[in-house]
Amino acid sequence: MxxxxxxxxxxxxxxxxxxxxxxxxxxxxxxxxxxxxxNPGGSMKDRAALGMIEWAEREHQLSPGAEIIISTSGNLGIGMAMTCAVKGYQLICLVDPKLNPSTERSLELLGAELVKVDERDQTGGYHLTRLKRLETLQAERPNAIYLDQYDSPxxxxxxxxxxxxxxxxxxxxxxxxxxxxxxxxxxxxxxxxxxxxxxxxxxxxxxxxxxxxxxxxxxxxxxxxxxxxxxxxxxxxxxxxxxxxxxxxxxxxxxxxxxxxxxxxxxxxxxxxxxxxxxxxxxxxxxxxxxxxxxxxxxxxxxxxxxxxxxxxxxxxxxxxxxxxxxxxxxxxxx
Ligand SMILES: Cc1ncc(COP(=O)(O)O)c(C=O)c1O
CATH class of the missing domain: 3.40.50.1100 (Rossmann fold)
Incomplete structure (x- = not known):
């Protein structure tokens, strides 16, 4: 070897x-x-990112340049951006203000596009606001595939x-x-x-x-x-x-x-x-x-x-x- x-x-x-x-x-x-x-992306989410992208490749026959949307608090984004950079896919990350500045910059450096929400939802978090923005984002980018980490066998x-x-x-x-x-x-x-x-x-x-x-x-x-x-x-x-x-x-x-x-x-x-x-x-x-x-x-x-x-x-x-x-x-x- x-x-x-x-x-x-x-x-x-x-x-x-x-x-x-x-x-x-x-x-x-x-x-x-x-x-x-x-892990090379700095967190356990590298494993999930690779598994989810390989699943999408089997399910959707992704070709180079394919657009992938995820909603992330940071670490999945880094793992996904790393994987997409290697495989030639375009990653769009839905993020919120809890994202720390160094992770935000790392995502950009790894080639991801960021879409931010900034309003808290009724529970005090941002998760529900991110999901609402996801709907409009999917309408704006009809060819992009959304990979849902919250429901991901x-x-x-x-x-x-x-x-x-x-x-x-x-x-x-x-x-x-x-x-x-x-x-x-x-x-x-x-x-x-x-x-x-x-x-x-x-x-x-x-x-x-x-x-x-x-x-x-x-x-x-x-x-x-x-x-x-x-x-x-x-x-x-x-x-x-x-x-x-x-x-x-x-x-x-x-x-x-x-x-x-x-x-x-x-x-x-x-x-x-x-x-x-x-x-x-x-x-x-x-x-x-x-x-x-x-x-x-x-x-x-x-x-x-x-x-x-x-x-x-x-x-x-x-x-x-x-x-x-x-x-x-x-x-x-x-x-
Ligand atoms: C720092 C950190 N801790 C804990 C978790 C929770 O892991 P999981 O989403 O697999 O439940 C995550 C997931 O993104 C994370 O980034």
């Missing part, structure tokens, strides 16, 4: 799992993190057969608990499917942001702040009633706790993850670990890197303007 890849797309996957021994020093099970930011399958399989191989088949975060449901429902098929004893936790309406157990909507996490509607990916066949426990977390955990892990482990990864790690240490013995192995899926959020989630002024308190960020140095 050659020591190089035919394109960047072959470099997707095979992300490392790392022990969080310092962050987890006070709890007895082994805490582990799968670092999806080592291809995204679920990509995570089932790549992320899920990889996890059990890396863990030698022994994993006591898996902790993932909720967004469109592609990653969690895909990984959960593989684990149910091949490791039914693994208990599965799903973490969502307070105020999200993503899951069947969600309550009242509230403004949300963590990129990629939470939705203003329940995505079809969560499979309605069969949701609880795949997910054992749901935990809600506020943005302050998630960002505090990400900050603590950056200083103690040298791993700078985004706020959604912080949410998964906070729940792994505070909620899941106390339920297991010292020989247990717990794994959190870390969606992306924190460097994307230096002007938002990790910026003290931005946090204050959103009314979020993260005392760890105002005390520099090691905790």
């Amino acid at each position: 050659a020591g190089f890849n035919a394109s960047v797309l072959e470099a997707i996957g095979n992300t490392p799992i790392v022990e969080l021994n310092r962050y987890g020093a006070e709890v007895s099970p082994l805490l582990l993190a799968k670092l999806e930011f080592t 291809a995204a679920i399958e990509a995570h089932r057969s790549s992320t899920g399989r990889e996890i059990l191989e890396q863990m030698d088949g022994r994993l006591d608990a898996m902790i993932m975060v909720a967004g469109t449901g592609g990653s969690s429902m895909g990984v959960a499917r593989w684990l149910r098929e091949h490791s039914p004893a693994t208990r599965i936790w799903l973490v969502d942001e307070v105020g999200s309406l993503a899951l069947p157990c969600s309550e009242a909507p509230e403004p949300r702040f963590l990129n990629g996490m939470g939705t203003s509607l329940e995505p079809a990916n969560y499979a309605g009633e069969s949701f609880y066949d795949f997910i054992d426990e749901v935990v809600y977390i506020d943005a302050g706790k998630a960002i505090t955990a990400a900050t603590e892990i950056a200083r103690s482990e040298g791993i700078l993850m985004g706020g959604s990864g912080g949410a998964a790690c906070h729940v792994m240490r505070e909620t899941v670990a106390p339920q297991f013995d010292s020989d247990a192995r717990l794994l959190a899926l870390i969606p992306d890197h924190g460097s994307r959020y230096t002007q938002t989630q990790f910026d003290v002024e931005w946090l204050e303007s959103m009314g979020i308190s993260v005392p760890a960020l105002t005390s520099p140095g090691h905790s």
Whole structure:
């Protein structure tokens, strides 16, 4: 086998799992993190993007120059833009003001066209406004194909057969608990499917942001702040009633706790993850670990890197303007 890849797309996957021994020093099970930011587009959504484009190629026989529309909070956009650049498709991304400036510029640099909405919907998010704008966009671009990440068996399958399989191989088949975060449901429902098929004893936790309406157990909507996490509607990916066949426990977390955990892990482990990864790690240490013995192995899926959020989630002024308190960020140095 050659020591190089035919394109960047072959470099997707095979992300490392790392022990969080310092962050987890006070709890007895082994805490582990799968670092999806080592994917070439910087997040786990590279896997979903490639899976969705390959599905569209089979379903619609895409030819070079084909137009693809997606609605994205950022990371799927980067994965899609990367894939479309390699394959010669034109990507149109529907985005909203939660998109951080560096991701916006990255999308443009990768050749994507951006269409922005800026009004909050009735739930306090932008998801419903994006869907409304989608209708007019589809009328304006009749030849473009809309790929819906909220209802995407291809995204679920990509995570089932790549992320899920990889996890059990890396863990030698022994994993006591898996902790993932909720967004469109592609990653969690895909990984959960593989684990149910091949490791039914693994208990599965799903973490969502307070105020999200993503899951069947969600309550009242509230403004949300963590990129990629939470939705203003329940995505079809969560499979309605069969949701609880795949997910054992749901935990809600506020943005302050998630960002505090990400900050603590950056200083103690040298791993700078985004706020959604912080949410998964906070729940792994505070909620899941106390339920297991010292020989247990717990794994959190870390969606992306924190460097994307230096002007938002990790910026003290931005946090204050959103009314979020993260005392760890105002005390520099090691905790
Ligand atoms: C940073 C981040 N965290 C979490 C998620 C949620 O993942 P999923 O959409 O697979 O549920 C996403 C999805 O875009 C994301 O970008």
